[in-house]
């Protein structure tokens with residue numbers, strides 16, 4: 053093989069091309085080389101000792117080699133630390149597609165061995181197919197999506213075998229309100245009593261129900277959840293208490309266990325219990341009082357031992373007053389009540405929640421999600437009717453639409469935050485007297501934050517709203533950070 057000559061291929065094309073039993077021969081590589089070299093962003097060749105015999109000018113430039121000629125004769129690993137050329141030379145197997153990092157660049161490379169007529173390895177060539185992953189974005193996104201599906205499927209499988217996927221550590225929050233919720237959850241776990249979880253949609257009622265079960269003495273028994281609102285009214289009874297063969301036209305020929313039987317020994321989580329029709333409320337009350345159920349179509353009672361955790365986003369007391377919820381059932385379910393505050397009432401938890409959610413969203417991906425303080429402040433300007441579920445969706449959208457580095461700043465958040473729903477800031481409470489300079493500095497910081505929120509992160513507009521120049525705004529922001 054010839055030595056390095058800038059702008060020239062190490063091979064001259066020959067008319068004969070063929071493969072032997074080991075793989076492509078030097079002739080074949082020689083014939084294909086000019087084509088590949090021209091189409092690629094760089095090319096290199098090594099001999100059977102993995103020493104560089106040739107490198108073209110574009111690859112030398114990509115690698116930042118000042119003197120490409122000096123690389124000739126060197127072990128390729130000394131020049132390209134992450135290369136896998138020696139593997140190709142040692143195994144004789146091509147590495148058709150690989151992403152190789154060099155400094156901060158990611159290079160898509162293909163590496164091929166070549167052989168002599170007797171099938172002995174002579175060396176290998178490599179081509180950089182892309183020095184920029186941009187054209188591969190659809191492929192990379194698809195890979196990420198598939199990977200996320202895989203992680204979700206694995207989690208679902210683990211959930212199926214264990215019954216739960218959350219423990220108390222998954223209920224993220226360190227505000228006094230969140231700590232009180234956790235304290236009560238631990239209390240509930242230690243006592244085998246009925247628990248009623250109250251909270252708006254997406255506040256973590258199911259997370260908490262699973263956490264209580266996982267901490268309780270029933271942890272190694274099933275956790276069975278049923279969303280009352282999601283099941284048609286005429287199927288609810290069968291769903292709860294099971295069906296015996298021939299119970300009604302179209303019923304299964306076999307016994308079908310209801311949720312009570314499935315949860316026997318463990319915990320039954322009744323989500324959206326406020327949506328339960330009155331007739332079923334009476335049957336549920338009986339089952340809870342007597343610890344017995346009667347499957348549909350059967351005249352035998354079956355004993356069951358379940359701990360019930362019920363949850364609702366509705367005002368059960370108002371429903372009782374209207375006669376839509378039985379008070380005897382309410383008191384049976386509400387032995388220990390845990391009210392989970394909405395996200396807007398525990399904004400100090402936003403930062404840790406974002407961290408935990410970003411970590412979960414990036415799990416299994418090569419992405420490291422990070423959020424700036426200003427972005428957390430931006431999130432605090434919103435009212436969060438969908439609570440933590442909505443926060444998760446917003447962060448997921450911001451990651452998808454944001455920069456590849458996974459860093460979410462205030463601009464990235466404002467791009468995806470719903471336009472309606474800015475938080476109503478409650479009127480200020482009387483505060484203790486403090487030094488004037490401190491009060492002024494706080495007032496200034498608050499005014500800047502408000503202006504940034506009102507201008508959705510646009511600093512020029514924020515400066516205008518504040519009646520100061522952009523440079524003064526930048527100066528003040530720098531002092532605040």
Ligand SMILES: Nc1ncnc2c1ncn2[C@@H]1O[C@H](COP(=O)(O)OP(=O)(O)OP(=O)(O)O)[C@@H](O)[C@H]1O
Pocket residue numbers: 222223224225251252253254255256257258259260323365405408440441444
């Ligand atoms: N405190 C929390 N820390 C971390 N993630 C949370 C927390 N609370 C809720 N989540 C996440 O928010 C989403 C919704 O939680 P969950 O289903 O428990 O809410 P919910 O109150 O049961 O909602 P719904 O009433 O609509 O069924 C889930 O993805 C969950 O992981």
